[in-house]
Amino acid sequence: MAADESRPRFTLYYVPPSYYSQKVLMALYEKGELFTERLVNLGKGEGTAKWYMEINPAGQVPVLGDRGKLIPESEDIIEYIDREIPHEPILVPSPDTDLGKNVEKFRKLIKQTPVEILTHGLWYNPEMSPGGMASPRDKAGWDEYFIQQEAKLTRMAEEQGHLKEAYLKKAADVKARSELVRDTSRIQAAIETIHPVLDEVEEQLTRAKQGAEGETWLLGRGFTAADINLAVLLKRLTKLGLFSIYCSQNKRQSLWHYWERVQKRLPFLKITELENNYSKSLQK
Template identity: 35%
Template sequence: MLKGAKMAAPTGLILYYHPYSFYAQKVVMTLHEKELNFEPIVINLIKGEQYSSTFLKINPRGEVPVLLDNGKIIPDSARIIDYLEDNFSNGSVRLIPLGKNLDVRAKVEKYRQMIDPLPAGAITMGSFFHSELCGQQKMPFIKPIRMKFKDAEINSANNLRLHAELNPDAKSVLLKKAENQDKKHQLITTKEEYKKILDSVAEVLEKVESELANHDEEGMWLCSKEYSIADISLTILLVRLDALGLDSYFWTNGKSKYIEKYYRRVQKRDSFKKTIPSFNQHMAILIGSQTPLSIGIGIIGAIGIVTTVAILFKKIIV
């Protein structure tokens, strides 16, 4: 939750995030890979805290993650990761190689620029409208959550305009965001257009599969023997696709055996385990978010949560 005192005199690294945010997960994994201490402050996206007047003073776009470094505000996951690399690499793990590793650095940047532009939000929300394209969706995207987020997506642009009127200082930014949301909604609710988005993901993953297949040494990651920022981008993408049930669309059942092997391997990293919520953490997050969304919808009532837990224990996920 937001802590106003932290805004007054922040010290050290403070990360405003939510554990389900695709972009926040990339930053959290980077922080753990670099073994940097930070104070995490959850902005409850399910309850709409990102559009509170307090948080909009930090980031007028109402988005996480945001990093505070001794009062300096750095928004946007890519900017945060570059900032951490530039300012916290002496004595810490470097995720973008320097020095003589020019070829590796070029490859890292190539794959980062290839993976990072993929529209995680559109991929995620579109899957709720086209479930026939997905296999078994996993936590946190079990059926009751999918239905609520689908409703939230339908109302998103109008609610952004409402928040724009309530927050004059962020009005122009939020109105522009609402305009973009209208365009995104049109794309993801049209099956042909959504499949084009998935095709763009498939094109990138085909290149990743080819890269992994061409490695001539055991123990290599995407670009070298060292785990890099390109690997973080790939890892978090695979996590999201897997949770949405799109693993069967892209790599399981022999479709991309090297990506499948890579994904099994990366899940063993300590940074992965510290970044991606466990089953118990998922349940704590969902139970803690059962009050109504600020945009006017509910997420799960107490009865719904109990029912969901019972179903999950029976392994009937959908």
């Protein structure tokens, strides 16, 4: 049977507030590519449901579907999208070029930031956030959540034999996370590790605009996968109430102006709207 040409080629399994989902969403929007949205409803436990674990045994979002092929991991998905949709903008230039080498350098630099430690750590310890943030649960609520999740995943490991190892790995991850969030010294260390990353970003942003005419981004005139990583990182730092310790009109000024501009970019506005609408739906 011939493929339905009227339907979008790609299907994205994602969660709107997910840091990694937002990177892929932004890449698709930058490319102007239509796609079928498949929301993985974490509130209903779909992230660890049998149907989703069979799609991605890691139980993580996002996953990109393309005509029967499934691609996990946000960085791999962005590279795949860029190869399969070769028109402008080119998000991941050839590594044989100077631009490609620099894009890869800054993608790796930003990828090494401990976003998960910061996110889960500050959800559990919102008092550590300089700018303040709202947590979906108090500490007692998180403790109960971790206990219930670990028990649920251990039970499912026995019920779904062919996915046993995947469920046990998820249970171990939950246990490790419950221990991590209580280690405030590790969370504080994670907050500090962002400074040298943003120092390097600031230097590059300043170089990029020197002698350039018109609008420039992290590596020059083009908006690349490195910019996607940076934009979504800054978005997360803002959500966690951390942005003010890293950047202001008087501190890392090039980054400050970059953040002001990137928030007005249409793909960024779209991912923000998706996240806001998702949050509102959970409150109903």
